[in-house]
């Protein structure tokens with residue numbers, strides 16, 4: 001399995017194509033939206049050449065997974081787990097001690113992935129997603145004992 005590639009803005013169309021293959025039309029990110037994220041300070045993207053992508057953001061000593069997606073044909077091979085780990089490593093290298101993310105309460109696959117990767121529920125955002133579905137706020141300590149300014 002080839003290693004994740006650090007995304008540049010010229011990867012945005014490919015990342016958007018992956019996103020479109022993983023989310024319903026109203027929820028997928030355009031190439032422009034992805035490119036706009038990639039140029040923000042602290043934001044980075046990683047691509048799995050097998051058909052996956054992750055966007056994450058580091059702000060001071062905290063980080064956040066903005067989105068993560070793996071094309072159906074490449075799922076259940078441990079690829080998303082590897083992308084997530086690579087994002088955690090990069091965020092940790094940039095000084096983040098904690099990673100946060102939001103996931104739909106109904107997203108069984110993603111919740112299982114995050115639970116297996118050591119994420120714990122830190123909160124709930126009622127009716128955050130279309131259809132009135134709650135978001136779960138998950139948190140993982142990247143550096144044992146790290147405290148955050150937030």
Ligand SMILES: CC(C)(COP(=O)(O)OP(=O)(O)OC[C@H]1O[C@@H](n2cnc3c(N)ncnc32)[C@H](O)[C@@H]1OP(=O)(O)O)[C@@H](O)C(=O)NCCC(=O)NCCS
Pocket residue numbers: 022023067068069070071074075076077078079080081082102103104107108109110112113114116
């Ligand atoms: C969630 C998603 C990224 C997982 O991608 P993936 O490459 O299949 O995940 P992995 O193969 O790395 O799975 C790692 C672990 O997560 C869990 N997992 C992943 N998919 C699962 C599923 N469908 N059912 C149950 N557990 C699942 C398992 O514990 C798995 O380990 P195992 O295969 O050894 O049992 C993918 O299903 C996806 O893109 N879904 C649509 C977009 C999405 O929901 N993104 C996340 C938004 S927060």
